[in-house]
Amino acid sequence: MSMAVSAAWGMAKDRACALSLRLVRSPDRSYGEVMVVSNGTGQRSRALRSSVLLHAVMAVSGLIMVLFLLAHMYGNLKIFEGRQAFDGYSEYLREVGEPLLPRTGVLWIIRVVLLISVLVHIYAAFTLWHRSRAATAGAGGWRYETTKNRRGVQRSYASFTMRWGGVVVGLFVIYHLLHLSADYVAPGGASSSPYQRMVNGFSIWWVVLSYVIALIALGFHLRHGVWSAFASLGGNSSVARRRGLNQLATVVALLILVGFLIPPLVIFAGWVR
């Protein structure tokens, strides 16, 4: 084993490895240039702006939002326990953590984490969208002259609606916050009781319809999003794991879709009033 490689084993620093290798090679060897390409300075800072890292950022922020959605869905199902339990749970979310934290302290921590996640997710999405357009001359999967097989060979509906589907979900979140959180948009009448706000809103057919459409868009987004989040973080390690992660994504998407659809539908049906 040459001096260079034993030095590299000892130091385990790739830049040191490149340096020592360059020392033992004669300068006229073309290999020298190759080493400079691979071990030049700035690889690390360039990697911090890479598509791989942006996808990882997207994955982590997305998974944080999925965890929130699961908790949010669980809270919504308390509608079946009645007005007192539902409004009490809402009050509990404001009190939890007292007196260590001020009132609504936990709620604000969650809000800030979610806001950062949303903003980071959107930033990464638009940056990657821009790069993807640049890499396909702005035409994506439709860059061929032929009109045959434009939907590709095996891509799913969920996978090619991620970007516009995400925009739909984002607009829905704004509408939803103005409606049930801020009580600013109040079809059916405003109320200080969260339970009453839900009952008032979901007694109107078009409110229910708008939520159903948005939740289906969210379901598709999660079907591809959950799977691709794990794959982007390096979790897709085999063909079997690819299948397993896709099944997990289907389960999460269906769970969230059905779990969120139940309260509006039972209210509209008049079973909860």
Add this chain to the structure above:
Amino acid sequence: MNVTLRLWRQHDQDAAGRMVSYGVDGISADMSFLEMLDVLNEQLTAAGDDPVAFDNDCREGICGMCSLVINGIAHGPEGRTASCQLYMRHFHDGDTIDIEPWRSPSFPILRDLIVDRSAFDRIIQAGGYISAPTGAAPDAAAMLVPKKDADRAFDAAICIGCGACVAACPNGSAMLFTGAKATHLGALPQGQIERNSRALAMGNQHDAEGFGGCTEIGECTAVCPVGIPLDMISRLNGDVLSALRHNST
């Protein structure tokens, strides 16, 4: 059988291209797709026209030169088949077949159906190697390789670098190629020393060439003539993230 070809003609890199129709008669179902193009070129040459330029070399599915998008699918309708291994029996008499080059701004069209894939060479140059001492051949049993790792490396090493993954990807990403080339070396003990720097360098070169990011759609694996699995991409993602965490470069 007789077929009508609509194919991309472009005189050089700077010229505007367009789809041109040609009828080809007397095709045998046993001909390969490229032999059918040879027949077309004989017709064109006999008529005094320019033959259609297309890349090809071994014509047995291992060199990675052939690169045709046939009816909108890279390497055509048969799975795990390079364009050269596609036979005319998969088409019908009277078919109209659309043939285009790989389309990616990172693969400029040189002429007709030929694209410049040197972006792939530069990704390999950035880190697709191991630094090994020269000298006498090492003892074959000096470094033991577990069967599982050898199989994994081989699954990655069969990538022929044709670029169909880029041609099929809605994001114009070359992550399947880059992932296969990084995994091929990173799965073996000899490739461990440079595993982190390789992941960063090849990933960075991939982006610098203008390829898009991977959104895990999987169109690339569906058209790959040698069946490189999608987990090669996830492996590269993991290696890049691991390199960033361990501050190794």
